Amino acid sequence: MKITILTLFPEMFTALDASIFGRAKKQGRLELEVVDIRSYTEDKHLKCDDYPFGGGAGMVMMAQPIGSAIEGVDPGHGARRIYLSPKGTTLTQEKVIALSEEEHLVLLCGHYEGVDQRAIDLFIDEEISIGDYVLTGGELPAMVLCDCVARYIDGVLSPESLVDESFSEGLLEYPQYTRPVEYRGLTVPEVLRSGNHAEIDKWRREQAIALTKKHRPDLLK
Numbered sequence: 001m002k003i004t005i006l007t008l009f010p011e012m013f014t015a016l017d018a019s020i021f022g023r024a025k026k027q028g029r030l031e032l033e034v035v036d037i038r039s040y041t042e043d044k045h046l047k048c049d050d051y052p053f054g055g056g057a058g059m060v061m062m063a064q065p066i067g068s069a070i071e072g073v074d075p076g077h078g079a080r081r082i083y084l085s086p087k088g089t090t091l092t093q094e095k096v097i098a099l100s101e102e103e104h105l106v107l108l109c110g111h112y113e114g115v116d117q118r119a120i121d122l123f124i125d126e127e128i129s130i131g132d133y134v135l136t137g138g139e140l141p142a143m144v145l146c147d148c149v150a151r152y153i154d155g156v157l158s159p160e161s162l163v164d165e166s167f168s169e170g171l172l173e174y175p176q177y178t179r180p181v182e183y184r185g186l187t188v189p190e191v192l193r194s195g196n197h198a199e200i201d202k203w204r205r206e207q208a209i210a211l212t213k214k215h216r217p218d219l220l221k
């Protein structure tokens, strides 16, 4: 899979060199291309934002640098072009799995008060939000999306990790423990050390249901 990021802050994406995503990149399972929108502006002072028509606070990203940047990376229509925005459809795990099947994703990161609507109307396939809160830019949401889809690329995670996850479908995950058996007076539940896999599965399911009731009762309805 290839992911192209369009941003005014390319240096933020060095964060994706670490951890599991970084390893997937180094192994060539995933190609990440970070494009600086500013390098496409036709303004002689490299300006990429301007005052909003109709007035109001803040600045709006201009359509021209965004349009030229998108056409520069994907002249045809071979890629799925996504705009990360608080006004988008909320990202779900189901959506993540669907996007992980795409050959090429282009992620547009907005800043300031967002981008000129014409850039969205002309160049964007869908608008996605990572949740109901506002950030200063779309860069962190783009990184969240990258990280989520990378988990479904072959060889990035062990198949068991993904299977286990779909087992507990619709429920929050049960608590996990590792060594030592005792830490500051708290011990690992006996059942997990019993070797009785039927009992372990039963315990984990009960825990998952109890935790879902407590933290996310909406998921049980």
Ligand code: 4G4
Residues within 6 Å of the ligand: 084, 085, 086, 109, 110, 111, 112, 113, 114, 115, 128, 129, 130, 131, 132, 133, 134, 135, 136, 137, 138, 141
């Ligand atoms: C587009 C429009 C995404 C992008 C306005 C982006 C939260 C999310 C931005 C803005 C974002 C999200 C500056 C408000 C950048 N914030 N929930 N900020 N703003 O996915």
